[in-house]
Amino acid sequence: MATIEPAQLNIGDERLLPRAQLQALINVLRNEGYTVIGPTVDQEAIVYHEIRSVEELPEGWTDEQGPGHYRLARRDDNALFGYVVGPHSWKKYLFPPISTLAVSDKTSDGWLMRAVEETPPRYAFLGVRACELAAINVQDRTFLRGPYVDPIYSGRRNEAFLIAVNCTQAASTCFCTSMKTGPRCKTGFDLALTELRDAFTVEVGSERGARILTQVTTHECPSESTAAAEAARQQAVDQISRQMDTTDLRNLLLTRLEHPRWQETAQRCLSCTNCTMVCPTCFCSSVEEVADLKNEHVERQRRWESCFNPDFSYVQGGLVRNDIRSRYRQWLTHKLASWHDQFDTSGCVGCGRCITWCPVGIDLTEEVAAIREIPKCPP
Amino acid sequence: MPPVTASPPVPQFAPATNIWTPHAVRIVNIAEDTVDTRSYQVEFVDSQLQSNFAFRPGQFNMLYVPGAGEAAISISSRATTGAPLLHTIRPVGNVTSALARLRRGDTFGLRGPFGSSWPIDHLTGQEIVFVTGGIGLAPLRPAIYHVLDHRADYGSVTLLYGARTPGGFLYPREFDEWTSRGIDVQLTVDQPAPGWNGHVGVVTLLLDRIAMKDPSQTQVLCCGPEVMMFYTAQSAFRQGIPPHNLWISMERNMNCAIGLCGHCQFGPAFLCKDGPVLRYDRIAPFLTVKGL
């Protein structure tokens, strides 16, 4: 069957990509100067790393997730995307864990300060789930749509090519349906794949996506494939078992800041910061000085930070959130309530990472349910 | 519960490069204010930047000492475009201590201006009461000068200022001028020293005793320790001043000053861009929550 000329692929078109052509897609992207980032198995988890070959994808692997639990297991098929999300999120590439903001040099005339000019890397993300598309949209609001635009995020984001993958299963920790972020990829991608046995259906999401897709061999999508893809995506919906009631959640949390549940959860929480590290929307950072020995060449470095660190918030007299109860409350009320005031959206996309990667298995859907209950003693 | 965030202020000063880059400033003058504070007058090394720099009363700059870091310091000078900037500094941490070691002619870095401002130009026709304590007068000084320079636009203007001891008042040499230009300046201390024949006691007592002409037309602009601001509010409400007539300036550690690092959050507000000046009724429910 013939390939189609560029002029004839439009946004919304659905094509069939033979499984063997996935490597060609990666090659086209690399030839265009993209660094392809995709899922791969490393240290018994599925993480996001630069990949060059389909061989590096987690073929035949799946993940078993629960509160404080993550294990890989073998599938009985050779699916390339038969799992959900791991400890990495795409924020690792758009909002890098360490970056240099400015450089100062001491001269005979005093300090000379300048920005760091960087050519932003061009990333192609292969395997972006619906919840992750939503998370990128949430971080866009933080870094791009406020009064100040972060040039580091913006440079990388403008260049990023997103190949989404529709989930065909759900982990027990997933609750994207409650947050209305998935499992179906609806918008915000350049291309969206749904994996079938020997092929992928590919939906075109942008002109850039159309242009890239025409450089690989695709076929008209037969109706059986469309139906099979629909059924596969429905399987993800059917497997969702966790729920979070988000009714009036912002007001609920901000009017129950003294609920006894905060104290109970503080007994379990270790303030270890895992949840903030794995959360795809957390954006807190700290800027630190890195100086040479003579203190004449100094760099300002921005690093990921967490509100669970005791000295995250302080005034001149001392620490403000000086116990785990305050810090856990800050994280949850920020994520599920204050985020609405700040960015006109929830900060949570229902990916379930915080539940999986919490060493003591704290589940925020359970926390919300508990706070909804009227406490026995007055709040 | 009302939303806390005000619409973000339009940045007055667009940095020449990007938002993360400090610009070099030179120390023009240093004045000793009290035993532990000094005021630094600075100008940008780039004269073009200096002549274009504009800010509004209540805003702050991030002062940068390479190797030590940045500190958020309110701007205390008159808000005149192009005028040298005044920053009153008390050495309490790494950055402020590093600043305290600098001399006239030395350079350091500056980003700004940031933050919300006292809405003083919208309060014309109102009775104005400034209530402050300690170093809290520093961010109010530009608002006081705005009122002085437009004195006929306002009703009665009162400054209630508390300090720990008589030696703890900032800018004391200016009080006589302020009085002569139509501000009722009332001072009080927590602990008197020999020779002090003025008021003793917390500054809220001075607010209790003001005979209000019309509380509904009275605006209170308050800056000081959080506990002091909370009880100033209670005194104001007892006087019949409505909560939407009360403006406070809050403090938390600031790291980026542009609402991206998360450190300065107080409830839903980023104090660096929704604050530091906040209208009281919008933030009131959060002020009584411990460890927020």
Add this chain to the structure above:
Amino acid sequence: MTLSVEETLRSLSLSEALPDAVIAQLAALASIEQFGPGATLFREGTVHHAFSVIISGHVGLEMHLPARGDVRILSLGTGDILAWSALLGNGRMTASATAMGNVELLTFRGDDLRGLCQSNHEVGFHVMSRVATALSRRLLATRLQLLDLYSTQKPQIDPVPRM
């Protein structure tokens, strides 16, 4: 134009929402006193029989310390009560009071006022509840003074991070 004792009493916030009958009975026991700058209103440790409310001006309260002499601990102004011990206690003053400028006081003989409160419990309730409110506010103000809010010293004991 000088106000009558009753009009003066009505102008003070202490009399807010007091029934007219009560105001009349209180006014009958009161008189207006005036003092010039520096005048001593009463001395610490002595017995003082008058309970006053400040009409205008400021009064400094001082306590004597052997090493430091007279130390002003508080200044009072319009509406503040003075010498509450004359009403509530044995009349022995816990501080000295000095006029900081021209001062006008509305003064009651402590015994008379106490007698009226004992014989007329309605009046007693009103007087005592207002005194209690005034004292609770003064207690709060004292606590705020005690907190040393403008201190620049780091706390002696670092707040223990409670896990």
